[in-house]
Amino acid sequence: MKLTIKDYKSELHNDWCPGCGDFGILTGIQMALAKLQLDPDKVACFSGIGCSGKTPHYVNAYGFHTLHGRVLPVATGGRLANTDITVIALGGDGDGYGIGAGYFVNTGRRNVDFTYLVHNNNVYGLTKGQASPTLAKGKRTKSMPEQAIQDGINPIAMAVAAGYTFIARAYALEPKYTADIIARAIQHKGSALVDVLQTCPTYNDLYTKEWYEGADLPEKTSRLYKLEERGYDGKVHDATDAEEIVAKKAAAVARSYEREPIPIGVYYEVELPTYEDELVKRIPSLKEHSLAETDTFKRDVNPLLEAMR
Amino acid sequence: MKLTIKDYKSELHNDWCPGCGDFGILTGIQMALAKLQLDPDKVACFSGIGCSGKTPHYVNAYGFHTLHGRVLPVATGGRLANTDITVIALGGDGDGYGIGAGYFVNTGRRNVDFTYLVHNNNVYGLTKGQASPTLAKGKRTKSMPEQAIQDGINPIAMAVAAGYTFIARAYALEPKYTADIIARAIQHKGSALVDVLQTCPTYNDLYTKEWYEGADLPEKTSRLYKLEERGYDGKVHDATDAEEIVAKKAAAVARSYEREPIPIGVYYEVELPTYEDELVKRIPSLKEHSLAETDTFKRDVNPLLEAMR
Amino acid sequence: MQKNRLTWMIGGPQGSGINASAEVFAKACSRAGLRVYANIEYHSNIMGKHSFYRVRVGDEDVRSYRDKTDILVALDHETLAGDGDHRRWATHFGHLQDLNEGGGVIYDSEVEFSPSEAQRKDLRFYPVPFMDIIKKALEEVGKAEQARRYEVMKNTVGLGASLALCDYPFELVAEVIQGQFKGKRSEIGQLNVRAAKLAFEHVKQNFDIEGFPYTLKPGPEPKARILAKGYEIAAIAKLKAGCAIQTYYPISPATDESVFLERQQRDYGLLVVQCEDEISSINMAVGAAHMGVRVATATSGPGFALMVEGIGFASMTEAPGPVLVLYQRGGPSTGLPTRQEQGDLLFALHPAQGDFSHIVTAPGDLRETYQDVFSSFNWAERYQLPVIVLSDKKLAAIYTTIDKLELKYDEIDRGERFTGSEWTPVSAKGPNDGHADGNGHGDAKEYLRYALTETGISPRSRPGIDGGRFWSTTDEHDPDGHITEGVEMRVAMVRKRMGKLALAAKAIPEDQQYALHGPVDADLTVVAWGSTKGTILDALQILAAEGTKVNFLQCRLMRPFPAEKIAEILRKAKRVVAIEENYSGQLATHIAAETGFLIKDRINKFDGRPFSEDEMVRAIRNALAGKVEAVVTNVH
Amino acid sequence: MQKNRLTWMIGGPQGSGINASAEVFAKACSRAGLRVYANIEYHSNIMGKHSFYRVRVGDEDVRSYRDKTDILVALDHETLAGDGDHRRWATHFGHLQDLNEGGGVIYDSEVEFSPSEAQRKDLRFYPVPFMDIIKKALEEVGKAEQARRYEVMKNTVGLGASLALCDYPFELVAEVIQGQFKGKRSEIGQLNVRAAKLAFEHVKQNFDIEGFPYTLKPGPEPKARILAKGYEIAAIAKLKAGCAIQTYYPISPATDESVFLERQQRDYGLLVVQCEDEISSINMAVGAAHMGVRVATATSGPGFALMVEGIGFASMTEAPGPVLVLYQRGGPSTGLPTRQEQGDLLFALHPAQGDFSHIVTAPGDLRETYQDVFSSFNWAERYQLPVIVLSDKKLAAIYTTIDKLELKYDEIDRGERFTGSEWTPVSAKGPNDGHADGNGHGDAKEYLRYALTETGISPRSRPGIDGGRFWSTTDEHDPDGHITEGVEMRVAMVRKRMGKLALAAKAIPEDQQYALHGPVDADLTVVAWGSTKGTILDALQILAAEGTKVNFLQCRLMRPFPAEKIAEILRKAKRVVAIEENYSGQLATHIAAETGFLIKDRINKFDGRPFSEDEMVRAIRNALAGKVEAVVTNVH
């Protein structure tokens, strides 16, 4: 029987601020799961710490609300132990690009098959609105005593350099589009990054719903545009063609610096062997079943001891 | 009286392996210091942990051999406390791009005025030759039981994305060229990354002196070329021109993927306000003297207490 | 009729501004010569979750909060009835149970609640039309239609209404409210004053408040008295000590200290750096310390867990700092981010691999915080090691009156330093001296950063000083600061580094190490540390009035630990009970480790809430009666 | 004439292959029925620094090394004379002083050294032309000109030469050498055998070695005896326990264990992941543990310092693991990366903020390592917490004979698990049961991951099991695994988590908790832990022979700690001395913390070298004579 969004909602009372962009991302996740008809018992959401980190509690699936900045290693361990599970990692921009930057980079090198959603609201929400790593130098939200003194990082360019094989950007207040992107990210074989532009009505008075909608612009034109609508194709069609890969990467990087308007959609996509594929070569038994389903208790270590005679 | 290389050599007995590329980098540093005639009492070298981490002990200047992967925060703290000092941070590729990746990224966002040299030998030398983050997937040195299962990172592209304002690559066995690059990096106002290709004769049998020299190639042509010799100019000439910046960044990224031959020289360079410049705006006294030279012991806190009446 | 001893409580969803009115009320009382002790309980959440703020007022010193309040201002239904209606596992059942006999409940008449729901006949209920009053105030300035935007003024309305009840001079409060809104925001200030006034009058007109049993009268104008929070005091101590750099990464309850300092950057020329994480904070701090400036950081448990390698780094390289204020919160792991716990003592005492030297101190109140944070910078530079000052959520957040804040020990001592030109060689032993081919060292003609000297301290230098050049490494090293794995040198260097603890123990004033409060010949000795100090002193006063003889051994300097002195006191004690806000009794464990005196009777509170005066009194009474059990709060 | 009790030492620059010949020699002796104890000392360096390998051989059990050797093979000048010539601060003065009366010194005649330099007339010197012999061996296969490339064969030459001295059957060694070179490398094996043989003959022909006092004779063919290193035993225990994943980041002396496991991936279907750092290692491990597989990691001090937040995470979320083998090394900070120390006990006992539960055990030798590492996986799953096994550089690296390696407790116990369909609801208390509106919980009809049960354990589930769905968080949580800050729930959850320690204490076999070796009615009780076990047992044997009555209390399970039992033994003891390889006496501190029994007499060794049998004997003799002082090695 068909699963609907409701089936992916937990009963927990939600405590985000009214109008928080996280609601849109949560809906996007639930819509994507429904769209793919994934069994809640076969899905695990991992999160870092922050307002965004509470997301798994609201999703009716296995939920792991871990440590600040460590969601990627934890999710990686989970995925490698149980490849029967669809793994979704998520967290804040501070969580993922600041304290978690080292794991963001090193995880990209592995290409483990999971999806990583970053709630990009330009602030540290749960600690009351300090600048997050995505806030550009010189900017200042109402919650900050001074302008940002550091440059904002470019998550898309970072992801390209780190080696993510699916790199996209979505906008929290467009849940349907976000859901489509998330669904594609989940279906992608390999590490998928979705940087979701998220509003924080409580602390971020710079990048608000109105700002994204361009309410202040002469023609009230949105400050966002969809890459595919302007004929951009980030997909590598021949993954064996090093030149195409470099060209697509360079293109993605160039686009990633566009600010007005900001491109959303898929910046880069390529099908390459995953970490799991490589492991199967080393541990043939993984072809039959995941480690979680393997009986590891009947090993004979005597040959090893014999060799020590 | 003129200082010579000898003035920058410490008396300590060196314990690197014979023929280690680190000797070339050490010489490069000493030549650069001599070239710039820097007073050894006004220079501080900070390093991480690894074979490369021992470098400061061999340089006759203040030396801080810190923790594995933490050299950038330590050097940043040192520099901010004492802006009268020329700060050189250095360490291994594992130290800087692996365990230190988070600091590599976040440091790039600050543009503190110092130079960072990465001894890029594709292995963890001091722990006996495991794959370092720069070793490409599928490669295997004689010290590894299996092929590298993760992708190698692209330090140049990472540095571009992170925001370093001077990004170059050198080759350890060309000390003079390395010295020129290091000297330019030191003179650059802002965070300068110099990724130095380094041979590790003990563990890295893939990228050896002979390999770099192309001894195995039909025409024995070097596997390296100098960017400037092929008319490449990575310097941003108008730092206020966002387009030029993006274009130069994209160009640097594209070049950074070239493997045969590998470009060395300056990939990217731009003059932007440093973190120190920004601090002066907040703390005017810094214009007169560094914090190390400031008398911070005559503060009157009564106004603060008064306000609590 | 109870005069000038009153507890006022306001509760509402996070983000509803209860802090504002509570602190206005507190300030208005403090300025008028009354003593105040105010504390807040809130969730790790930005908006909507239940929070409440207690303000205890008295004309004598108040150093703790009471279980029960006299006036409750409820901005929402949950404050009255709890969250059982929307949570599977209720976390509380409302504050009606927390009112004293005959207490008053001011609540928004728009809230769906009828006094009958309360199973108490003794309470007085004052339903007030919060929004109507706000609308009224807005009408007067022709902004009636914007009422929703000003909904946050509800807390001011609640405040105004309660002033009528306790019969407090309105002007005193009006002045404080106005003071909160400077410059062009002063108009909003007037609006708030007006709303408060209207509420004040509404209550006077619509309810019979004559003979409401709990009232307040202003006292004599106080002198140097201030009203402060713990994190402010810690920050000011850092400024006074000459701290040049504070590094930090946001984390409750430590963030406030750094944000406070951030605001002082321009005026005091202190640099505050917001780092990418705590690993960066501690390492930047160590790098700066080696440059010869005074440097500090602040964090709480989860952040401290990331700083431990940096602590070892600082200690091994003998960096003169940093000073780290560790604001403990409910653990383990992320735990209870905004709640109270004294759970990090044992961790702070052994925070890294190997044996190494560092200093750990735990001030018991705001004055001690001021002194210890200040002194810590001297200790850090004198002994060239990191210093940890243990604070906690309670000390950070309590808002309380202090009579004249002063330093008893106020000299700046930067320790032994290499002074460049006028340097006089120190006599330095070489570990191989006397050995046939031991290249013994004898007198250091040249400067050696890690020289083995008679004083036990290697005078420090810093980059930029001619002839003061040195190397340093986290590996074991020789006097030059170069790596060595030699046995004699290793042993000599370990002894030098660890020996500094004995030097510190000798030099640190006894009254900064521990204190015995109360009668020497007590029937029971309460052993405790840190922020429970005030609560215990308040409780002891009450118990003394009852004629019981209890004293209080306050442990303050945790490392180096005054083992002999403490052991002596404990051995003399008739009976001993350790009272701590953690599960296991970490101080008791530490005392046993250092002295061998094992305190079996441990009263622990680990529910994330500090002891109230009443809970402390009961706990000590129980202990006297031989009943030792964990204490669980019933005011959530 | 001393038969079958001999110590052989080879010294040379790092990278000169001394390990190879030492281990060949050890194996050749072990196979021939002799017992072997071999250990290496080397620098944190890849090439050039001085290292040496000791092989002690005997026909009875040998569990420690001796101060003095009988035969020294010196591959370079430093091995003979130390490094005073090229280091400002000499780290050692050569090994000539480490030879027994009349011992033999085999050295490369190319080395600039004359026996007269040694201030000892008793020694026998055997200069051997190492390179000439290598050339000769190469000539025979027509490779004379490649001599330089084969320089590393010097160590084999040294070995061959010494076999002549101690008069050991050459074939036994030849066989082992050949065995080291499989497949197409077998030619190199033949070369080495040949070089060794030539050296063997050279010595026999050119020197009068008749009556050389130290000789070896093969014994009876041993049965199940093996020759192993500690890290191999730990790794095999992990395999046997069903470990599915090992995560790690390279660090000495822990790396070897992971590299050993990496080699077994194909055959045993175990996954080894080399991570970017230790933060990643521990967090990947916790993520995997929650997926229901057995998972482990291994590190040493600096890496452990980065794992502490992960330990708190695992404990707070009740992850069934990981099992972490902590190989202690010289600290603090980077310290002495390749040297011995027992310096991380107190850190491992309180490795993170707050009070939380974890298990810490410290096996004393390879057999105990095998058992404890194996059992740790059962404990981790039964009590749903991380387990730390304390090992150290010495246990990791010693190469020693073990008679038949077996597990006394060999059952696999995975603890209480949610079994899906056939799940029978557990009776679970709600913290608010009984409370008026307490939404009491009673019997859990549905599955709740963090249910408060009668057994004190919440049966665990894992993703992928129908109906076993759950949430988890590092914040305090309710039975569903959702965040709560409620007081009753907080208290109940803390009690559940901490209560598991008592369950473990009851269930873990007493002989895995501690052991009292030797006579009950001793004049002195030595208290110690971990890798000093073998040394102490060897020393006690010698002392017993002298008629002194000393016994040895070995502490093994550190948390939960068997306080009563230990206290009882200590109270009964006539005199107690704690002997540890650290500066402060960390076990003594821990015992005092847990029992109140303060051991004042502490003999510590903190020079980065393990106790030798002789040092231990002297130390205990001193203790008996009331002399308690630190021990410093004189064999560097």
Ligand SMILES: Cc1ncc(C[n+]2csc(CCOP(=O)(O)OP(=O)(O)O)c2C)c(N)n1
């Ligand atoms: C080690 C550690 N340091 C600091 C904190 C405090 N903290 C909690 S959430 C957070 C940042 C939240 O910002 P972000 O990751 O962007 O998530 P958001 O709240 O914006 O969704 C911080 C610093 C922590 N929990 N752990």
Ligand SMILES: Cc1ncc(C[n+]2csc(CCOP(=O)(O)OP(=O)(O)O)c2C)c(N)n1
């Ligand atoms: C926290 C921590 N983990 C692990 C180590 C062990 N370790 C020492 S050096 C090193 C890596 C060295 O590789 P790299 O940084 O590339 O430097 P190289 O030796 O190649 O110059 C490691 C893992 C350590 N010192 N600290």
Ligand code: SF4
């Ligand atoms: S603070 Fe911002 S991010 Fe956090 S819940 Fe509120 S609106 Fe959302």
Ligand code: SF4
């Ligand atoms: S191991 Fe490699 S990097 Fe290290 S010193 Fe030797 S050659 Fe150089």
Ligand SMILES: [Mg+2]
């Ligand atoms: Mg954010």
Ligand SMILES: [Mg+2]
């Ligand atoms: Mg390297």
